[in-house]
Amino acid sequence: MAEMILEMKSITKTFPGVKALDDVNFKVKQGEIHALIGENGAGKSTLMKVLSGVHPHGTYDGSIIFHGKECEFKNINESEDLGIVIIHQELALIPELSIAENIFLGNEQARKGVIDWNKTITETKKLLEKVGLKVDPQEQIKNIGVGQQQLVEIAKALSKEVKLLILDEPTAALNEEDSENLLNLLLEFKKQGMTSIMISHKLKELLKVSDTITVLRDGQTIQSYGVKENEVTEARIIKDMVGRDLSNLFPDRTYNIKDNKVFEVKNWSAYHPLDTEKKILDDVNLHVKQGEIVGIAGLMGAGRTELAMSIFGKSYGKRITGQLYKGGEEVTFKDVPDAVKHGVAYVSENRKEYGLILVDSVKNNLTLANLTKVANNNILNTSQEVVEAESLKSKINIKTPSIQQKTINLSGGNQQKVVLGKWMFTDPDVLILDEPTRGIDVGAKFEIYKLINELAAQGKSIIMISSELPELLGMCDRIYTLCEGKITGDIPKEEANQETLMTYMTQNWRS
């Protein structure tokens, strides 16, 4: 048996209210390419953050053994000193600086504080050669493509004498050719004896390059197996990624689904707001009936949030085309107030950035989207407003000492309730909920689910976007799958399970 370069033993990491990692064991052999996979939120990134010292020693339980020595990293610098380098999904390069400057950022080739440019450039040339990148070291980062930037990141890692390279979704933003290059490069490094850990959703490429696969699910290690000796298939990995018990997580529901299509999206396409040649949404068709809860499943980058926001008053994207039908009649939402007027509400996936005015009170947040309800000729009836806010507060059980409390002081679950309450106050017919339970604890999740069920029972139509497949399976009557901006499936509850969803969600990548 080959020597282990890394062993992470019984790693447990809790965030307030959430156990992100639960007794995880993770072993990597010297000189292999190790694939780490799991659903969004399974704990992959958290595990890598523990390893690289982003979550410092003492904030988690368990031990890390690297090269046979126990490590207690307090920050990223300490792990990098030992040769553990992580390349994040969002590249950490500075666009205005040159390739050479980026590679040696924080590690400048200097003598007595004066940078030795000749050495910097020569060293950069050597590194670029290693990663097969033929560009001028003095070129600015903003002038090279994403694929090349990814290679610069790897060159930067090499400059730190990397022993264990961790790549988080390295090919997510790359086209086929660039991905191919990158994977070949990893294989080349492997021949030279370097060890890498790769996180990816693209099963096909993982199977191609990796030697061992570890599957994480709900913060636990499910399986770890060698690819060659076990004849691993995509189907097996998918099954390991998703299989779990769903009972008792979801509240009971009174069904009240009518046959009329309350809201319909037809032939909906949109382009990236900055790169107007890049199609983000491609001919999307979907509908939701009265009282129905419809899910949208898709991996990160599939275009879920973009779809919701482009519908909601063109809040995302350029060159949007397609039709919207509300109650059978065609409508256009030229901006957010227009969408709200037509009875559509959108609860953003990021409540702090896009949902709440954090410096404002619970009351002011609750009434913001529909102030005219408590106003006469644009003059507020502040007493009426207090009454309405109080009634919403008790109806959806927001735990706060007072409705005058600033929302910044509330817990995540209660903040989410405020955002939901804000949209309930607009009395919508259609609610688009984008990751309504992200980052909140189990108890609060249950309450949010209950609220969603109640809304559906009142005859509201719900479109629910979520990265957590069990959540969609537990809540929805029907689930659309989205992959690279296209709807790849429309699956009724009875036929839906995690395997089928995952299959449809990754359809374009496997074909």
Added chain:
Amino acid sequence: MDGLKNLITNNIRKFGMVIALVGIVILFQILTGGILLTPLNVTNIIMQNSYIIVLAIGMMLIIITGEIDLSVGSVAAFIGAVSGVLLVTLDLPVIVGILLCLLLGAIIGAWQGFWVAYVNIPSFIVTLAGMLIFRGLTLVVLEGRTIAPFPNGFRSLSSSFMPDAFGTELHMLTIIIGVLLSLAYVLYELRVRRTDLKYSFKTTSFPLFVLKIFIITVVINVFTFVLAQYEGIPYVLIVLLVLILGYTFVMNKTVIGRHIYALGGNINAAQLSGVKTKKMKFWVFVNMGTLAALSGLIFAGRLNAATPQAGNLFELDAIAAAVIGGASFTGGVGTIFGAVIGALVMGVLNNGMSIMGIGIDWQQAIKGLVLLGAVAFDVLNKNK
């Protein structure tokens, strides 16, 4: 007793700057040997600071939306110059001239608002450019000279007093206005309390309620009594009162005000909640332009001349007033009342130090320290 203690600690935090203002007033009252609060000087403080208070109100709105306006001093100077041309050189009727000037101010605000809101250029840059543009245009309009004197009707806006029909030594009309104001205030408080009771909200206990009304009534009447001992109520004070009450109402009681706060607090969330963020930003700048014009008119009238140097550093006084008054540069926080208090803190400092004969050099330095101290106090207070 605990209730009273809570009330006091709460209010110290809430009205920290009011308390500071009272402290500064008492300090200078002692240091100047009682000159600060003489009727003549109180009237002076109001008239000297009126144009800064007008600017501070507009600046408060700008800062609440998370922006800044560096051009207000130049715009005020430019409008003063234009008013000189319109009223002195062209001899237009005063009211026409004033309206044209306010309109021009609004157009200037629209010009800057356009670049900030619709072209997304940082307001710092747009108004820095505006500062240069309108200072330059001031010189162009005046051809480097001073235009004077203004017609009397125009000057009364900033330097005349309400006439007294009674002709007594003490200005009776002012006393009567004070009484009427306090009466209106009492009625307002009673109405608020009645609504609160109707909705069965929590109200302060009755003795405290009476105490509050008593204190404010006394303040109003002492103030008008002091004014009455000199020339009475200056017209510009009425303008200020209308602006303060009007803008306070807009910011607290209207959909527009709520949208401005929301926009400043979190522009993304506001936009996704249906606030027309660009339009709102645009109009806040239009408003600032109009108020800068009004400020320029008041200043020109007080000086009785349109000069190229008018409005120098007004923008910094206005920004300082807003910040001392509790505005936060991250946006979303601040009150009109705070801006007025902030302007008065700066105004009393100026006035008090001048009476004491402190040189302009030390005045600047001390004002700088007070500005820094006020904000530091606020930041530390919030972190507690």
